[in-house]
Amino acid sequence: MPKIKLEIVTAERLVLSEDVDYVSAPGIDGVLGILPRHAPLVTALNVGELHYKKDGAEFNYAIGGGFMQVRPDKVTVLADSAERADEIDEMRAEQARERAKRLLQDKPHADVEFTRIEQAMRRAEIRLRVARRKRGSQRPTDRGES
Numbered sequence: 676m677p678k679i680k681l682e683i684v685t686a687e688r689l690v691l692s693e694d695v696d697y698v699s700a701p702g703i704d705g706v707l708g709i710l711p712r713h714a715p716l717v718t719a720l721n722v723g724e725l726h727y728k729k730d731g732a733e734f735n736y737a738i739g740g741g742f743m744q745v746r747p748d749k750v751t752v753l754a755d756s757a758e759r760a761d762e763i764d765e766m767r768a769e770q771a772r773e774r775a776k777r778l779l780q781d782k783p784h785a786d787v788e789f790t791r792i793e794q795a796m797r798r799a800e801i802r803l804r805v806a807r808r809k810r811g812s813q814r815p816t817d818r819g820e821s
Contacts, residue, residue: 677711763806772799
């Protein structure tokens with residue numbers, strides 16, 4: 676079966692570089708599924724979950740938005756942030772979600788501040804979902820390393 680190169684990059688580091696079977700990413704207009712030989716594409720990414728499959732195993736990342744470039748043989752994700760499930764501190768993510776919930780309930784906010792708080796809550800919820808999915812599966816090969 677043909678593979679497609681997946682690279683996930685943040686400003687701080689190269690997060691992942693692997694040949695994979697399938698990529699699913701949170702595009703601004705919905706979830707995008709990418710297989711080898713996909714038509715070229717450039718799109719913005721929302722905060723959400725990025726999944727990829729390799730040799731029958733599925734791997735998950737929490738993505739903090741960014742951009743994705745797709746070529747027939749390569750997917751490059753330029754992410755604002757990207758974390759593997761085992762890199763996520765569940766307690767910190769839960770605290771961030773609770774803090775954002777309190778801020779939203781406490782007082783009226785300007786539109787910009789409200790949007791920023793909502794985004795922080797969404798990022799925390801995605802991080803929790805990815806971490807908890809990993810904890811539930813506990814696949815020893817789910818390291819996301821090349």
